[in-house]
Amino acid sequence: MTDPTTTPEPDEGTEPVEGASSGSAEEFGGPDDGFVPDGEAGGDGAEEPIAAKATTGSPILDAKVAELQELVQERTDDLQRLHAEYSNYKKRVDRDRALARQGGVEVVILDLLPVLDSVEAAREHAELVGGFRLVADELEKIIAKYGLETFGEVGDEFDPQIHEALMQMPIETAIAVPTISAVMQRGVKLNERVLRPARVGVANPE
Numbered sequence: 001m002t003d004p005t006t007t008p009e010p011d012e013g014t015e016p017v018e019g020a021s022s023g024s025a026e027e028f029g030g031p032d033d034g035f036v037p038d039g040e041a042g043g044d045g046a047e048e049p050i051a052a053k054a055t056t057g058s059p060i061l062d063a064k065v066a067e068l069q070e071l072v073q074e075r076t077d078d079l080q081r082l083h084a085e086y087s088n089y090k091k092r093v094d095r096d097r098a099l100a101r102q103g104g105v106e107v108v109i110l111d112l113l114p115v116l117d118s119v120e121a122a123r124e125h126a127e128l129v130g131g132f133r134l135v136a137d138e139l140e141k142i143i144a145k146y147g148l149e150t151f152g153e154v155g156d157e158f159d160p161q162i163h164e165a166l167m168q169m170p171i172e173t174a175i176a177v178p179t180i181s182a183v184m185q186r187g188v189k190l191n192e193r194v195l196r197p198a199r200v201g202v203a204n205p206e
Contacts, residue, residue: 102191105146109190112143120150120186147191152198156180162187162194169201179203 119136122128128136152163154171158178171181180200187198 150186152186164197164199165202167201171203175205
């Protein structure tokens with residue numbers, strides 16, 4: 001009968017395996033044997049992706065990026081230049097349209113000046129009555145809407161830029177500067193542009 005406390009001797013025909021251990025945990029791997037359990041990272045930090053390693057600092061990539069940046073800048077400059085050219089073109093067209101409209105209005109007003117002079121003369125002689133007065137009032141209202149105004153009144157200071165002196169005539173009031181003493185024909189302005197100067201008599205100070 002075998003004693004349980006005694007270790008059985010190996011069979012004489014069996015040789016021990018070289019490098020075999022007794023089965024302890026330290027013999028199968030310790031903290032310093034390079035074994036990394038699943039789910040844990042080893043080394044000094046996260047490893048750089050392979051694609052990043054292949055492209056970072058690549059001369060070909062840097063040249064391509066510089067080429068694209070230059071192309072973007074060129075397209076941006078072209079767009080800004082095109083926008084400025086369109087803005088200038090629009091301003092020029094608007095200005096030309098306004099000048100053309102102003103020129104058309106001036107032509108019509110100049111053709112109507114004899115009619116307006118007749119209306120003014122009839123008003124001064126109290127002949128502007130009845131239906132003729134209504135027509136004259138409506139005509140003056142329409143031309144005023146387009147910026148027409150008359151000027152030249154007795155007592156106004158004489159201005160050779162807008163007044164045409166036809167004669168020298170005295171005035172009853174004391175004056176310090178050349179003054180309009182009589183109006184033969186009133187002047188006409190269209191939007192501050194003188195279409196016809198006022199024809200007047202002028203009194204000079206004594």
